[in-house]
Amino acid sequence: MINRLSTGKSSYKCFRYEEGRDKPGDVRNVMLVVASLIASVTFQAGVNPPGGVWQDNSSGHVAGRAIYAYQSEVYYVFLIANTLALSASILVIISLTYRFPFHLEIVIATISMIVTYSSAIFAVTPDESVRFRYVIAAASVPYILQIFIQLFNILFENNEKPESENSEKVVLNY
Numbered sequence: 001m002i003n004r005l006s007t008g009k010s011s012y013k014c015f016r017y018e019e020g021r022d023k024p025g026d027v028r029n030v031m032l033v034v035a036s037l038i039a040s041v042t043f044q045a046g047v048n049p050p051g052g053v054w055q056d057n058s059s060g061h062v063a064g065r066a067i068y069a070y071q072s073e074v075y076y077v078f079l080i081a082n083t084l085a086l087s088a089s090i091l092v093i094i095s096l097t098y099r100f101p102f103h104l105e106i107v108i109a110t111i112s113m114i115v116t117y118s119s120a121i122f123a124v125t126p127d128e129s130v131r132f133r134y135v136i137a138a139a140s141v142p143y144i145l146q147i148f149i150q151l152f153n154i155l156f157e158n159n160e161k162p163e164s165e166n167s168e169k170v171v172l173n174y
Contacts, residue, residue: 028096035092042086043113047120050078066124079121080138086117088142095146114139 017027051067061070069075090110097106121135 031092032096035089035096038085038089039093039113042082042089043117045082046079046086046117049075049121049124053124062126064124065126069125075125076134079125079135083117083121083135084138084141086114087139090114091142091146 049066049068054061054063054065054067057063061067066075068078090113094107094110097103100106122132
């Protein structure tokens with residue numbers, strides 16, 4: 001053990017993905033579990049914000065509003081980061097379940113989850129503390145990045161093909 005620490009070898013090397021060793025189905029399953037856990041945690045954090053909500057209408061606050069939201073800058077960072085993580089994990093879930101049985105139902109359930117999350121953060125966030133256009137922009141970032149990546153792959157697909165595929169085949173008959 002001491003030898004590993006002194007040589008700088010990573011103990012995580014055996015856990016890294018290797019194309020020949022790891023089956024794609026197993027990798028997809030692991031990624032689905034991780035994405036589902038991230039989606040669950042971020043959804044719960046948005047629906048039940050850190051610090052809870054005010055229980056009464058006294059001292060200048062409104063019952064049902066997030067206590068954390070009255071520290072607007074910090075809450076703003078939390079809300080954007082949480083929304084970005086939820087959106088990215090939902091994109092991973094939808095992508096990894098593409099062409100699976102019940103894919104339409106998965107899409108409907110995730111859209112419903114996004115609507116529920118959105119209505120919950122709108123309900124607990126005071127109007128003056130967060131500009132929701134930034135939250136919506138944060139939610140769309142993973143999808144916009146995925147679209148750009150797909151467009152980039154389509155545009156540069158011909159440049160990556162081997163020369164034999166791009167040129168005409170020459171058949172020699174003796």
